Amino acid sequence: KAGVTQTPRYLIKTRGQQVTLSCSPISGHRSVSWYQQTPGQGLQFLFEYFSETQRNKGNFPGRFSGRQFSNSRSEMNVSTLELGDSALYLCATTSGGRAFDEQFFGPGTRLTVL
Amino acid sequence: SQKIEQNSEALNIQEGKTATLTCNYTNYSPAYLQWYRQDPGRGPVFLLLIRENEKEKRKERLKVTFDTTLKQSLFHITASQPADSATYLCALDQEYGNKLVFGAGTILRVKS
Numbered sequence: 001k002a003g004v005t006q007t008p009r010y011l012i013k014t015r016g017q018q019v020t021l022s023c024s025p026i027s028g029h030r031s032v033s034w035y036q037q038t039p040g041q042g043l044q045f046l047f048e049y050f051s052e053t054q055r056n057k058g059n060f061p062g063r064f065s066g067r068q069f070s071n072s073r074s075e076m077n078v079s080t081l082e083l084g085d086s087a088l089y090l091c092a093t094t095s096g097g098r099a100f101d102e103q104f105f106g107p108g109t110r111l112t113v114l
Numbered sequence: 115s116q117k118i119e120q121n122s123e124a125l126n127i128q129e130g131k132t133a134t135l136t137c138n139y140t141n142y143s144p145a146y147l148q149w150y151r152q153d154p155g156r157g158p159v160f161l162l163l164i165r166e167n168e169k170e171k172r173k174e175r176l177k178v179t180f181d182t183t184l185k186q187s188l189f190h191i192t193a194s195q196p197a198d199s200a201t202y203l204c205a206l207d208q209e210y211g212n213k214l215v216f217g218a219g220t221i222l223r224v225k226s
Binding site for chain 2: 004033035041042043045048056058090092099100102103104105106107108
């Protein structure tokens with residue numbers, strides 16, 4: 001069974017630009033969660049999608065958005081990038097979308113904002 | 115305010131010893147608590163889940179305890195090996211929202 005894939009793996013952008021990251025879940029997994037990981041804040045929950053609907057949202061500004069497609073693939077978008085958005089962005093997928101389900105993480109996208 | 119606290123400093127131990135990592139939480143009432151391992155440049159990998167009505171869970175050299183009175187989970191690795199060196203994260207479910215909240219993680223270094 002193929003694991004969770006994320007593209008691209010690395011990105012360098014400048015302030016003010018926007019970026020789109022992609023996450024392809026394990027086959028059959030319908031829940032996709034996105035996290036931001038930084039050395040200072042650790043893993044911070046961004047949002048979760050299940051069957052194309054956003055079910056949960058973390059405490060991030062509206063510049064962070066996402067969506068999920070009918071094949072469960074998900075994208076997240078960050079507009080008007082700021083230096084503080086530099087981070088490792090991880091997606092995690094589960095089969096049932098319940099909080100106690102084992103989360104399968106992708107390798108992450110390393111975003112650097114200059 | 116809600117907090118999850120893990121050992122802020124790295125834990126350095128000798129190969130063959132037991133490593134014990136701590137996860138304390140405040141103002142949460144989790145029904146489940148999970149432990150993950152993360153290697154540099156990689157996503158976390160699930161290790162163990164323990165439910166609120168379970169005191170202890172084991173898997174090979176790993177053992178997790180969950181004390182809802184103390185609001186604490188302990189994660190033990192027995193007979194530790196250099197390959198166990200990694201960052202270990204605890205995560206618990208929020209009462210509302212069906213989502214996981216992660217601690218900052220503890221770096222474990224096992225020296226041969």
